Amino acid sequence: MRKRNWLIVILMLLLLSACGQSATSGTAEDDNVIKIGATPDGYPQYYYENNELEGFSVDMIEAIFAEIGYEVEWVVTDWTGVLASLETGKIDTVANFAQTPEREEKYSFTEAYYYSRAALGVAKDNDTIHSLEDVKGKQVGNVTGSNYQNVLKENDPNDEIEIINYETADVIHQDVASGKVDAFVTGREILLAQIKDKGIPLQVVGEAFGEKLVSLPFAKTEENEALIAEINEAVETLRADGTFQDLSMEWFDEDVTISQDEQ
Template sequence: MKKFIRMTALALAALLMLAGCGKKQETTGDRLAQIQQKGELVIAMEGNWAPWSFHDDSDALVGYDVEVGKAIAEKLGVKATFVEGEWDGLLAGVEAGRYDMVINGVDITDSRKETYDFSTPYAYIKTALVVAESNDTIHSFEDLAGKTTANSIGSTYMEMAEQYGATCSGVDTLDETIQMVLQGRADATLNANVSFFDYLNQHPDAAIKIVAESDDANEIAIPMQKGDDTASLREAVNKAIEDLRAEGKLTELSNKYFGSDISSK
């Protein structure tokens, strides 16, 4: 009986030892180390905002932000994995730790900096105000007072329109916002000027016009979870962006997708 108990104890110890050996070594709290250990950088984006991120005729995910994300991941020595979702859930996913970062033409704002840490800017754009060609009442941002606009929920464009006194309807895509303007369900819409340039290149007969642009360029950067655990990740991403800028890669991608260089002021 004693021999049986001894053998059972030895067997149990062996099982525990095997279980310990089979368990993955716990990662540190450092986000960059975790990413490099699993070999994957999880990037969130909308996937329906051309030319930043969209699906081509073969349904492949392409765009400026897609290629920027892949280039950054390569600099970090890992692969890029893209997760698509609606705009208002992307930043919340970073805050909750579901995504490593958002690469989606995100403007740096004071309110966002309170919740997220941003990389160095990788693009600079201006906000454009668009109305139907037949509209002769809106000529400036100040004319939005008492008017209606259509924009992505929680976007800086919606916030800007509301600051000028507009009533905003939330939509998911640029196409939807423009359709609402064309159908008369919204008086105007705001978005990145380069996004409208791309839309007009794709739809030269669209009955819309840009009536105003912001004076100052918005800084476009990459939001990440705030905290000491992500400090090394931010440093690595910043270095990757500066290397890509110095190598001319950001200029190349800018010209490819926007027809101009938006990688510097």
């Protein structure tokens, strides 16, 4: 009887020890994983090809975290879901996220890894819209939650442009091409790449406007501040050794990793 009791005690100790090792191992592993939110249809920033997430932001961000020894886990959903996941802490950060004063109140940001410039997209056969002035009194499509709506408002002080929000860009492309709405506000480089590579039946008109820093947002914690410092060092390294410029030229045929003022 005593032997059996001792055996039970020993087995319980071994089981507890194993559980403790498993928990410690899992924590250590999790410490080196960064969960990043993205959408499945944001070509060329991120998109699926052969069941793998590809894209400019994917390449840039994975290069950053490889530099500091972290593994990236991509969490892919629609943009509204991405923002909700960031709010609730289900992900650590978000790809292709413009840094704005409003967002800085809520999140801490890394150094920028590229500069976003807005532009207007219109139907291929549209010959009446050539600039921001021409969309005053008209309807402009925008993806819900994107910062391009705010950029457009900054350039519309008298509130003369009606913004129509959509859940996805695909529907906007269709509605602009058919004339249901007059134009689409989005990233200039993004739309140019989609028109060239995906055959989207739109054209980019006018000059780029509303340049914004695109950085990685994190919840404001001491732990994240330390991580941001690591990321910033990696950004400087990859900018200095030409990695950022090479990736930008590969995706856009121009360097979007520096400001227009520096070009």
